Amino acid sequence: MSKTAQVLKDRKVAGKGSLVGYFPIGYPSLAESIDAAVAMCENGVDVLELGVPYSDPVMDGPVIQEATLHALEHGFKLKQVFEAVKAVTSRVKTPVLVMTYWNPVIQYGVERFAQDLSEAGGAGLITPDLIPDEAGDWLAASDKYDLDRVFLSAPTSTQERAQVSSDLSRGFVYAVSTMGITGAREELDSLARKVVAGVREADANQNTCVGIGISTAEQVAEVNQYSDGAIVGSAFVRAYAEGGVEALKVKVTELASLLER
Amino acid sequence: MTSSPTNLREQDGPYFGEFGGRFVPESLIAALDQLAETYEIAKHDPEFALELAELHRSYTGRPSIITEAKQFAATANDQVRIFLKREDLNHTGSHKINNVLGQALITKRMGKTRIIAETGAGQHGVASATAAALFGLDCVVYMGEVDTERQALNVARMRLLGAEVVPVKTGSRTLKDAINEALRDWVANVDTTHYLLGTVAGPHPFPTMVRDFHSVIGNEARQQMLDEFGFLPTVVAACVGGGSNAIGIFHAFLDDKDVDLYGFEAAGDGLDTPRHAATLTYGKLGVLHGAKSYMLQDEDGQTMDSHSISAGLDYPGVGPEHAWLKDLGRAKYRGISDAEAMDAMLLLARTEGIIPAIETSHALAGALKLAKELPDGSSILINLSGRGDKDMETAAKYFGFLPGDN
Numbered sequence: 171m172s173k174t175a176q177v178l179k180d181r182k183v184a185g186k187g188s189l190v191g192y193f194p195i196g197y198p199s200l201a202e203s204i205d206a207a208v209a210m211c212e213n214g215v216d217v218l219e220l221g222v223p224y225s226d227p228v229m230d231g232p233v234i235q236e237a238t239l240h241a242l243e244h245g246f247k248l249k250q251v252f253e254a255v256k257a258v259t260s261r262v263k264t265p266v267l268v269m270t271y272w273n274p275v276i277q278y279g280v281e282r283f284a285q286d287l288s289e290a291g292g293a294g295l296i297t298p299d300l301i302p303d304e305a306g307d308w309l310a311a312s313d314k315y316d317l318d319r320v321f322l323s324a325p326t327s328t329q330e331r332a333q334v335s336s337d338l339s340r341g342f343v344y345a346v347s348t349m350g351i352t353g354a355r356e357e358l359d360s361l362a363r364k365v366v367a368g369v370r371e372a373d374a375n376q377n378t379c380v381g382i383g384i385s386t387a388e389q390v391a392e393v394n395q396y397s398d399g400a401i402v403g404s405a406f407v408r409a410y411a412e413g414g415v416e417a418l419k420v421k422v423t424e425l426a427s428l429l430e431r
Numbered sequence: 432m433t434s435s436p437t438n439l440r441e442q443d444g445p446y447f448g449e450f451g452g453r454f455v456p457e458s459l460i461a462a463l464d465q466l467a468e469t470y471e472i473a474k475h476d477p478e479f480a481l482e483l484a485e486l487h488r489s490y491t492g493r494p495s496i497i498t499e500a501k502q503f504a505a506t507a508n509d510q511v512r513i514f515l516k517r518e519d520l521n522h523t524g525s526h527k528i529n530n531v532l533g534q535a536l537i538t539k540r541m542g543k544t545r546i547i548a549e550t551g552a553g554q555h556g557v558a559s560a561t562a563a564a565l566f567g568l569d570c571v572v573y574m575g576e577v578d579t580e581r582q583a584l585n586v587a588r589m590r591l592l593g594a595e596v597v598p599v600k601t602g603s604r605t606l607k608d609a610i611n612e613a614l615r616d617w618v619a620n621v622d623t624t625h626y627l628l629g630t631v632a633g634p635h636p637f638p639t640m641v642r643d644f645h646s647v648i649g650n651e652a653r654q655q656m657l658d659e660f661g662f663l664p665t666v667v668a669a670c671v672g673g674g675s676n677a678i679g680i681f682h683a684f685l686d687d688k689d690v691d692l693y694g695f696e697a698a699g700d701g702l703d704t705p706r707h708a709a710t711l712t713y714g715k716l717g718v719l720h721g722a723k724s725y726m727l728q729d730e731d732g733q734t735m736d737s738h739s740i741s742a743g744l745d746y747p748g749v750g751p752e753h754a755w756l757k758d759l760g761r762a763k764y765r766g767i768s769d770a771e772a773m774d775a776m777l778l779l780a781r782t783e784g785i786i787p788a789i790e791t792s793h794a795l796a797g798a799l800k801l802a803k804e805l806p807d808g809s810s811i812l813i814n815l816s817g818r819g820d821k822d823m824e825t826a827a828k829y830f831g832f833l834p835g836d837n
Contacts, residue, residue, distance in 0.1 A: 301454075
């Protein structure tokens, strides 16, 4: 079983629930992003999601756009992804997934990316603009290097598509909680339950983590009542932007506070 | 992936060779499926064809005429004839209305009440705002902040038509960023909103559907050449940004093996400089805005900023069918610099009394170069895709025609 899936299952079985935390690589610098990511893992994040800055991030809201643009303007290079993954995985045991738009992977070479990610200790990829229908190369490479591949399922996905996402995802399925881009929202759409139910119906053993719009400890706890984990991104990036790594630690601790450690 | 048919005109998406597809968030797949299904039904519905044809007759002003540009041609080679397909005479001043009216009818069929659009030069935004007014749809147009400045009058036109114009301040603040913002809006509002994409790029079915709506240009022009002049042109030429007007005029000629197809893209400051938008000349295979095609990008796959004096060609990507036609060798693509385009704009105005859009001027400049290379007796059909009224501010500054200039 994938390490990511194992962590989510173990915590689920223990009745604890999981927090999946996102942070962009290279923000505000490579070294600081590595320290931030490690701090997240040490303060309550169960699965880490490292974001690859990209020039055209169509799924991201303003907070993450600003952070990733900063990283790009300050010299982020794609090879730093593997440096960051290696550095983080050498310091903590948390599974580290990389979230990336698809074009950088194409340019690097899908198989080469998979090989280098695997060698760096990465768990796999979350691919926001790669649907399973277009993922032939990645399905083969992720099988070869035994990497997780997280596809998305959305409120508008048909049951047929939920089935495909569930069948082809490894680690978990990323349930898009609401129709929209990343960014904290005060109220979570009830649509999230529907998406999770769709994946459950497809495969009762598949993990589903809910993302987009989660920003409070109550939401993290609530989402964990019907899924296998809550994914938080913008709220962590905003905390870091406002108060650096100390504020980030406080935010992670706060959002994990209603989950048992 | 489908193999290439022997008849090029019959190739539809999702793939043109290895190009095309749907590289978008899962959240948009249902909307793309709905769009593809609705369009497929409409495409085979005679009622739809009649309704669109009637709109084009009584509203767009189709068929657009063909004008022979004798004096213009003679400046390059008086033994080569140049013909202009006058899409500039369409309502709203460019070819963009062809696609917009088609998609507005599709929007109504889907029961959606709001359209969003991206625009570079403002031509597609104006056309979208026009259709929204005509059909009673809400309309939001995303436009890069840089473009809102160089096309301020078009911003006013869209607002006059009742559209909301949102200046996009992210990224390079041009067309590509306007598309990103439109995609974000679409993800959030997909139940009520149709993304009225203005070019033959984007995820399937846009490249096929938008091409089909513009294919009226080439269908008319091909028949007009035969009826009025008794022959098909040696060359069909058009400017290429995303590629909609070019594919519109190319499509009818794809299987006419004796007709050469030339697309002229923006070389900006020159192909030997980094400031250009020559996607088909220098682009590499990648994914941008939902389709696999050629694009300007660095070695990490980050999209590079393009540059062109014409906002409508200032785009680092290109439609997948053009990438396919390039690889097949069926169409050839060349770069035209800002200076060459502006010279051609002035020349057409002075020789024929027609002021073309700066985008279109790239095709005119390219045709002049071709006219010098072609054997005597050749002919070139150019898609005169838009009129230059919108470009007066840029042109006036460029040529020094403002009060106080000498």
